[in-house]
Amino acid sequence: MSARTTIPSIRPSSRERSNRSGYVFVAGYAILLLAFGVLPTVYSFVLAFTNDQGQFVGFGQFVVATTDFRFLRSMANLGSYILLWLVTIVVFAVALALLLRNYVRGRMSVFWRFLFYLPGALAGVASSLVWMFMLSPQVSPIAPLLKAAGWTDFGRIVQPQNLPVIFTVMAFWVGAGGWIIIMYGALNNIPDEVMEAARIDGASAWQLAWHIQIPMIRQWIAYMAILAFAAGTQLFVEPQMLGVASKQVDISWSPNQLAYQFAFGPMSNANAAAALSVLLLAVGLVFAVILVRKSGLFDVEAED
Structure with a gap:
């Protein structure tokens, strides 16, 4: 009589199954990132260091881009916009998140977070169209305010000195909601024991925010500033749309617009456009x- 040999079944552990699921979820993003992020970036680097014949020219295309008479002007425009944009998004996103976290509770908190996030559902072009409507004194719902400020027609509003403020307001309206929610979540991760201990020590609401809450979410604030800066350097749709509507905004107001002119304008120099894009990167x-x-964004706290 032969003895039966029992072979134990090998089943993947729950952790292994979880890891496989994670790879599946990440795979879609990784493919899109490779196709529309990494490969175009590599191609831009190739173009930036070659000419239209594919010959290596070193930094020649960078010289072409940076010595163009429009380059310094567009960079100055971008610098004024980014400075105003970064200050606005950091100050107001953090301040509004603090107000929601410390003073608004229950359904009202959910309502306000949804309201802040709602404009982010609009695409860039749609947002620009909405703001062109808002800035037109003839049809705008805030026409009395515009006329009180002396802005009686659309052309007077989109003067060059007003553009950084206009673009900042447009960007904040679309992008602030998501960051307010992220900052709100970061504030919720602060242990209640820390907040209670500070209150027992007599800390006021301002002291709690300035000395406890803001320092404990500084890494998230730095993360927001980095992505907001990156988004700011990509400014293109807003000045392009306002330029078409008003005929008063320079077609090379931002570096991205200048790169577009290099690639598709009379020069038809895609290599110089790529060099300018690499420079912005x-x-x-x-x-x-x-x-x-x-900020110590990627610092890992030592475990006890």
Whole structure:
């Protein structure tokens, strides 16, 4: 009589199944990132260091882009806009998140978070169209305010000195809601024991916010500033749309518009456009590295 040999079944553990599921979820994003992020970036680098014949020219295309008479003007425009945009998004997104976290409870908190996030559902072009309607004194619902400020027609509003403020308001209206929700979630992660201990020590609401809450979410604030800076350097749709509508906004107001003119304008120099794009990428990376080092964004706290 032969003895039967029992072979134990090998089943994947729950952790292994979870890891496989994670890979499946990440795979879709990774493919899209590779196709529409990594590969175009690599191609831009290739174009930036070659000419239209595919010959290596070193930094020649960067010289073409940076010595163009429109380059410094567009960079100055972008700098004024980004400075105003970063201050606005950091100050008001954090302040509104603090107000929601500390003073609004229950369904009202849900309502306000939804209301803040709602404009983010609009695409860039749709948002620009909405704001062109809002800034037209003839049809705008805030026409009395515009006329009280002396802005009686659309052309007077979109004067060059007003553009950084206009673009900041447009960007904040669309992008602030998501960051307010993220900051709100970060504030919720602060232990209640820490907040209660500070209150027992006599800390006021302002002291709690300034000395406890804001320092404990500084990494999230740095993360917001990095992505807001990156988004700001991509400014294109808003000045392009306002330029079409008013005929008063320079077609190379922002560096991205200038890159578009390089690629599709009379020069037809896609290599110089790629060089300008790489230059903007380098500026964003330098800003990100400085902010990461100063804020300790990726620091890991030592476990006891």
